[in-house]
Amino acid sequence: MTEPSQPDGTTRTQPLLGAGDIRRLAAHLDIRPTKALGQNFVIDGNTIRRIVSAAGLDETETVLEVGPGLGSLTLGLLDAAARVVAVEIDPALAGLLSDTVAKVRPGAQDRLTVVLADAMRVTELPYSPTALVANLPYNVAVPVVLNLLERFPSLEHGLVMVQDEVADRLAAPPGSRTYGVPSVKAAWYSQMQKAGVIGMNVFWPAPKIASGLVRFTRRDPPQTTATRQEVFAVIDAAFAQRRKTLRAALAGWAGSPVAAEQAIRHAGVDPSARGEVLDVKAFARIAEGGRALFA
Structure with a gap:
């Protein structure tokens, strides 16, 4: 679980999980990623660094991560923020996450809180998150984003990785071909913009379509007497x-x-x-x- 070294022998960055690590953890739990839960685990450290960098986090923040899976992104978030609250629906994955963090980031597990819950139904968290950063299952990405923005007004900004087509819809302006219900409802809560495209080969298993990054910043809804x-x-x-x-x-x-x-x-x-x-x-x-x- 180590990254390439500099010429002087020092480690360039904190270790992140690679493809072999992810497969070993999955084998330890005797699990295979399932389509039903939209599980596609990131196996590339550089992609994790790109996501964390694009999220624009600072060291004082509490980050909400949805679907941490085997912990690829969780480790990167713990390196950048004060605390991570990880909401995981799969009991086996939720149970392993703290142990993984303890092994790869000794001491960092104290800054991780794992919540076993469905992100579509969660209404309370032990800490108020200021940022949302997540690799979201394709089939529920839009309702999860809208639900969390509604439930947790403390969320000021964030970055989500979703199906590339969904990313286009969330960030679409009025009059564009992809503008629709997700675009307008997301705009009620925030300013959304596309922040990049992620290829298929950085996941296990590899999805059949590319993923898109969407960055958002909270803003006040329109002034209106309507609810x-x-x-x-x-x-x-x-x-x-x-x-x-x-x-x-x-x-x-x-x-x-x-x-x-x-x-x-x-x-x-x-x-x-x-x-x-x-x-x-x-x-x-x-x-x-x-x-x-x-x-």
Whole structure:
């Protein structure tokens, strides 16, 4: 578990887990990565360093990591931050993580807290995280990100690795081809931007598609009298039939096309426009207009 040395014999960086280490740990637990849990373990130390560097952490932070797996990223995060809270759904992996850290980073296990839980259902953590850094399962990446941003307002920033197509969607601006529900809902909480692409060969097992890095910074939601749930209901309705005009797409939400047009015009939006050209502030105004007109 050692990294290449400098010419003078000193270790260039703290040791990280390589492919052989990951496979040995998996064999020790008698496990194989499963598609059901979206388990693709990072086996390349340079990729871990790239992720940690792109996350922009400082040494005072508490980092929330979702799905730490066998600990590849966890070690890199412990090198950069004050504390890591790792949420793991797999009991076998959760049970091994502290031991792995103790062996590879003696003493660092005191700064690691492992929470056995589903990130989609976790509502409390023993420490308030300031950053989210995670290699997220492809099939639940968007709901996990949105849930954590909603549940933990202490999260100020972060970096997530997701399916490359999902990364494009999360970071997409209004009017782009990939702009949709994930883009708008993520924008309610934060400014998101794509921070790079990760190839397939740095994982075990190797996925069939590339991964993307998405960096986010928390910001205040739009000022509106509508609730988040009301705004998200408008977003869902607008993109459920994205080829239709807002007047038609929001007819079910408003009760009729005429009522939808009233709410849309009240928001200062063209009823003949489509949802894919609106930013989150416009959706908030429509939700607010609906509340005012239909109360």
